Amino acid sequence: MSAELRLAVAEVTPLARDVRQLTLVPRDGDCLPSYPPGSHLGLRWRADRVNSYSLTGGGDVPAAYTVSVLRAPGSRGGSAWAHGLRPGDPVDAVAPRSTFPVAAKARRHLLVAGGIGITPLLSHVRWHVQWGADFTLYYAHRPGRAPHLTELRELCGGRLRAHESRDALWADLRPAVSCQPLGTQLYVCGPLPMIDAVTAEARRSHWAESRVRYGRSSRSGSSTTRWTPPPRGCRKPRRSSRPRPMTNLRIMSICVSNCST
Amino acid sequence: MADAVRVNTHGGLDDAALDRLRWTSVPRWPADPALPPAASYLACWFGAAGEPLARSLLAKAAPGVPVRTEAFAARWDPPSADVPRGTPRPGGRTGSGEEAAPPIGTDARLRAAFDEARAGVRIILAGPESLVMRAAAVAKRCGATSEELVLVAVEPAGPAGPAESTGSAGQVRPAGAAEAIKAATPPEARGVPGVTGPPPAAGAPAQGAALDAATEAARRAVYVTGSAERRVFCAACRESFDAFTALGDVVTCPGCDGRLIVDQRFSRPHAAYFGWPASPGARG
Numbered sequence: 001m002s003a004e005l006r007l008a009v010a011e012v013t014p015l016a017r018d019v020r021q022l023t024l025v026p027r028d029g030d031c032l033p034s035y036p037p038g039s040h041l042g043l044r045w046r047a048d049r050v051n052s053y054s055l056t057g058g059g060d061v062p063a064a065y066t067v068s069v070l071r072a073p074g075s076r077g078g079s080a081w082a083h084g085l086r087p088g089d090p091v092d093a094v095a096p097r098s099t100f101p102v103a104a105k106a107r108r109h110l111l112v113a114g115g116i117g118i119t120p121l122l123s124h125v126r127w128h129v130q131w132g133a134d135f136t137l138y139y140a141h142r143p144g145r146a147p148h149l150t151e152l153r154e155l156c157g158g159r160l161r162a163h164e165s166r167d168a169l170w171a172d173l174r175p176a177v178s179c180q181p182l183g184t185q186l187y188v189c190g191p192l193p194m195i196d197a198v199t200a201e202a203r204r205s206h207w208a209e210s211r212v213r214y215g216r217s218s219r220s221g222s223s224t225t226r227w228t229p230p231p232r233g234c235r236k237p238r239r240s241s242r243p244r245p246m247t248n249l250r251i252m253s254i255c256v257s258n259c260s261t
Numbered sequence: 262m263a264d265a266v267r268v269n270t271h272g273g274l275d276d277a278a279l280d281r282l283r284w285t286s287v288p289r290w291p292a293d294p295a296l297p298p299a300a301s302y303l304a305c306w307f308g309a310a311g312e313p314l315a316r317s318l319l320a321k322a323a324p325g326v327p328v329r330t331e332a333f334a335a336r337w338d339p340p341s342a343d344v345p346r347g348t349p350r351p352g353g354r355t356g357s358g359e360e361a362a363p364p365i366g367t368d369a370r371l372r373a374a375f376d377e378a379r380a381g382v383r384i385i386l387a388g389p390e391s392l393v394m395r396a397a398a399v400a401k402r403c404g405a406t407s408e409e410l411v412l413v414a415v416e417p418a419g420p421a422g423p424a425e426s427t428g429s430a431g432q433v434r435p436a437g438a439a440e441a442i443k444a445a446t447p448p449e450a451r452g453v454p455g456v457t458g459p460p461p462a463a464g465a466p467a468q469g470a471a472l473d474a475a476t477e478a479a480r481r482a483v484y485v486t487g488s489a490e491r492r493v494f495c496a497a498c499r500e501s502f503d504a505f506t507a508l509g510d511v512v513t514c515p516g517c518d519g520r521l522i523v524d525q526r527f528s529r530p531h532a533a534y535f536g537w538p539a540s541p542g543a544r545g
Contacts, residue, residue: 105404106404107403107404108404177380178300178379178380178381179379180379180380181376181378181379181380181404182375182376182378182379182380182382182403182404182405182409183380183403183404183405184380184404205300205380205381206297206298206299206300206381206382206383207380207381208380208406208408208409209408210406210408211380211406
């Protein structure tokens with residue numbers, strides 16, 4: 001049972017074309033719950049609708065929540081609502097949930113993000129930087145449309161491998177998948193074809209299934225490859241009901257469906 | 262409580278004890294270990310008895326998959342100990358065969374091998390249970406998951422009836438010195454005479470094929486419950502030590518001189534059986 005949070009918009013920052021960062025603070029001056037990296041926040045944009053957005057900040061006693069929202073024209077309206085918010089507007093939210101966590105025991109972390117799928121992995125990167133973990137981030141984005149890229153460059157330095165096309169990412173990433181040291185954890189968040197390609201490559205390289213975490217959408221139904229869902233990264237979608245329960249699939253589906261890469 | 266642990270002190274297990282054993286953390290050794298597909302294999306065996314097990318598994322590997330092999334003595338060398346020069350090290354296709362073994366302990370040698378392994382590897386560990394489980398703990402600390410480990414214990418020679426087989430305390434256990442219990446399998450089915458087990462499928466109607474297979478695998482599994490080299494974790498002084506003992510027996514902790522019952526609780530990270538004081542409150 002997640003608690004409802006009464007938040008207000010403190011700041012709206014344009015990050016890239018069609019991407020806005022919302023900074024949300026508690027309306028009543030309460031403390032915000034901490035959250036582990038990879039968590040998402042549910043924003044109630046209609047009485048019966050909650051959209052989940054990955055929290056991009058550090059989750060350790062946060063003073064504010066930050067989420068990055070891509071405007072998706074074909075969506076049901078949640079992202080358009082988020083893009084209409086102005087500083088001071090009240091927002092009701094469902095407390096953060098963690099469905100895409102860092103594998104704490106992994107010796108190394110291989111992060112792969114496509115487009116707006118960078119958002120959960122940004123909080124992963126903060127965590128790895130804080131704890132001195134070994135990681136590399138592969139980030140594919142469209143030219144000139146790379147939310148958080150400047151911040152990532154500062155955080156990651158040489159550990160960021162940003163590419164402006166799918167092919168460039170693939171050429172760089174594909175050889176890397178097969179030569180990671182034992183104990184590497186792979187995380188993928190982005191559009192469905194990218195997730196399919198990366199997980200298929202990991203499977204070809206016989207990665208242990210528990211070493212692959214990814215977000216994918218069941219709604220799109222375009223998946224051609226099947227991978228046994230990892231223990232915590234993916235659950236079966238529930239039957240639609242109202243209000244819709246926020247499964248991790250939903251947050252991942254937002255990552256996927258909103259992704260423009 | 263004492264009944265639960267005194268299962269094989271005198272050689273045989275009754276049905277109830279076997280049933281209980283299945284619900285403990287005592288390592289369970291599948292009767293037919295499978296070799297999962299992999300991008301490469303790393304096989305480490307302990308002692309001469311481990312090698313054929315590892316080799317027979319590797320024989321099932323797909324052709325062309327790189328294999329690295331590492332041979333270890335049938336004991337756990339401390340960090341400063343020299344690895345005996347005479348130890349056979351039949352290098353695999355990429356094995357480090359001929360060069361002289363560096364003077365490092367088992368732990369460091371295993372770590373070096375695991376550090377060079379890539380994701381997609383499957384690590385075969387074969388040998389006496391205590392060494393295999395210890396090596397598995399090292400592998401886990403090096404980042405391996407259970408899925409990436411294939412553990413095979415040296416199957417002791419067939420348990421020859423209720424009498425304890427020999428194997429003098431203090432020696433490295435030769436193959437066959439320990440008792441193994443073929444849990445719950447009719448002896449005829451395995452061709453092992455003189456082993457008793459509970460009646461087949463006693464009160465266990467399986468629901469579905471997967472459950473069936475899992476149940477069947479559990480029933481055919483092997484547990485090493487008799488006298489064997491074991492690592493025992495002392496609950497009093499929180500150190501592990503090696504002892505030649507059976508489950509349920511009483512051993513003396515070299516650290517605190519306390520008498521410990523070797524319990525059916527096995528810790529994977531410690532690779533040791535839990536030893537709890539035989540007479541609680543009477544320590545010191």
